[in-house]
Amino acid sequence: MSSFPERNDRKRGKPDRFGGRPPGASQGGSRGASKDDRGRQKPAADRGGNDWLWGWHAVSAALANPLRGKPRRLLATEDRARKITEQFGHIATLEVMEPRAIDAVLPAGAVHQGLALKPEPLEPLTLDELADAGLTGEGNGFILMLDQVTDPQNVGAIFRSAAAFGARGIVLQERHCPALTGALAKAAAGAVDALPYVRVTNLSRALEQLSDMGWRAVGLSGAADEALESVLDGRPTVLVLGSEGEGIRRLVSEHCDALGRIPMPGGFESLNVSAAAAVALYEVSRARKVSDKD
Helix, strand or coil, rough: CCCCCCCCCCHHHHCCCCCCCCCCCCCCCCCCEEECCCCECCCHHHHHCCEECCCHHHHHHHHHHHCCCCCCEEEECCHHHHHHHHHHHHCCCCECCCCHHHHHHHCCCCCCCCCCEECCCCCCCCHHHHHHHHHHCCCCCEEEEEECCCCHHHHHHHHHHHHHCCCEEEECCCCCCCCCCHHHHHHHHHHHHHHEEEEEEEEEHHHHHHHCCCEEEEEECCCCCEEEHHCCCCCEEEEEEEEECCCCCCHHCCCCEEEEEECCCCCCCCHHHHHHHHHHHHHHHHHHHHHHCC
């Protein structure tokens, strides 16, 4: 994954030598964004209208998730309706229709596989809730943080990899991150309903808060001096990933305890962010297992 040069200048006491947003610039987030009665940001689907899921894995995972509540609408072809009823029993909101009728409801190009769902949106955790949950159970947990990763397919693929490698959750920006529905949920193949998430307005402040709670932040940067493997120590870890091209922004990078890169001996240094995430998540999960054995 390509990135502009970054160093942990805050930790080393060095002056800023690289480009980036000036101090005080927006780190994502929106003033006046709607919140629930516990002061938490409401899911993006509540504020947009992009609230459909489609495809077998995304829809079946949502129907199996008790946190979703009852479906608002469930559209299915005759064959899919039969399978849904066999697996989940009678659903009052199920509507049987032809594929073209489902096409007309969804965004153009949606590959729905004869199944679409308008669910109740998932409620995000607070940062404290996610951090506390990640420190419980066997071994040291790890969570993922995405810095301005905006492509729905990439974010969905990252959710899928994070769930596969045992991440405890994902920290997303309130802005600069798509809703966890539609093409994103399709690419995640059900992982959106398997992995807790948090939305925050400022990633740097979130990293400070996580640090105070015992988490160590490791940023993935193509310009890092050390390989990712060498900077992981098995402690509770926040793995920070940036966007393709720019990578992690400078202010977020400065709040990381270490930066690591993925060695690419083939000489073709170009992984998209979801591919880089899969490799990095494997390394973090491996470091965790080694630490547990020690």
